[in-house]
Amino acid sequence: MMQIETHYPGANASVAPPRDRSHRLIAQDLHKTFVLHNQGGIRLPVLAGISLSVKPGECVALAGISGSGKSTFLRSLYGNYRIDQGAIWLLHNNQWVNLPQLVPHELIEVRKTTIGYVSQFLRVIPRVPALTIAAEPLMELGQSQAEAEAVIKSLFEQLNLPARLWDLSPTTFSGGEKQRINIARAFSVNYPILLLDEPTASLDATNREVVIKLIEDRKSQGCALIGIFHDDEVRSRVCNRILTFTPLSHA
């Protein structure tokens, strides 16, 4: 086989997959240092040896002050940030795959079916209506536009997003409206692993309850969830465990 591009130059290829199938996600010994080449080559170590295993039906909260690395950790689990060292095992189609070792088309596939991510901010596409943006993940999975939009409409209704907004581009929507589109988008697919980055940050009390209910439903269906929740009440109600991050001292 000819050499195609390598993906994560630093990640360790030699680790063996875990034996157990009782977990959905096993992150082992993650390290991540940012190097700012255009600012004098400053090195910012953010993760140094973080590990976490999550079982189906569990929800783990990432806690710690700003800058302690919880967001970097969450993004690394999605492959958005590329770790320097460590392994991220995901149970994908009943087989363990090590995320940093996947080539691009494999990672695209894993993101389509196995791991979802609710980001804090919606990436708005000019001219594309809210309904279409939210329906995209289901359409990527091969559902027709009508099928996908039916699922999204039902989620939009649950999340109290006014129907008059559905066919508009979310460019001018409020933070809370955009966040609900993001939530509908990510909860429309039944991902076995779901990552949540402050899913209730800009929501009012009513919609916060809806999101808590959606998370509870996912847990009971066996989804493994990992999230950052600044809202203490939400965190204590949905999370089984807390992984606390402490900032690394920058030498």
Added chain:
Amino acid sequence: MEPLLTIDQLSKTYGRIRACDRISFALYPGQVLGIIGESGSGKTTLLRAIAGAIALDSGQLFYRRQMGDVLSLTQLSEPRRRILMRSEWGFVRQNPRDGLRMNVTAGANIGERLMDIGQRHYGNIRTEAAQWLAQVEIGEERMDQLPIHFSGGMQQRLQLARVLVTKPRLVLMDEPTGGLDVSVQARLLDLMRSLVRRFQLSVVLVTHDIGVVRLLAHRLMVMQNGQVIEAGLTDQVLDDPHHPYTQQLVSATLTP
């Protein structure tokens, strides 16, 4: 899944300048690969080399045809290469004037490509041309007009229709939104996104516009001085750039 296009160690020099230095990648069906880099980084040379418009110094290109066999493009005879280009490939140029025939009507610009691949029934050709005009949001009443009277954005959409009417599997695009104003760009990008999904197009997209790759490309390669200095999924490269040049490029962009 098997790759549609495989590039292996492609190199091209102009005198002492290495325009493309040992470039390798595999493109899979339904994927959009963005290539960014400043002028002179080699991205257009790479695209032209893939299209067979310039001779390689070394390296190989393989293409998996619709029927499943794999062709070595460097060993393909010129007539067979032309047939392949007409039937399974498409090329969208930065300047629509280079991709369109300005002295024939919009409908003929689309219909001509269908005749190239053997369609002869005038009525069918005209119907299909009308459908494609609608697809790219050009009113049917413009069908018998010359593209010379169209706006830049409309010409670019007509070029897309002309390229896509033969249902190519691989489309090469060189700065397809360059020179268009922002609102026209947004419309074209939205159109390209939906066409990519609907027809499972594989696209190699050369641009210097980070906003365009963010919206369209699944994967990204960053080129500098003829080399690929960083590659990965688009969000990885733009959110966590590793190479000094990529960091500079991303931090210089106004919209995230």
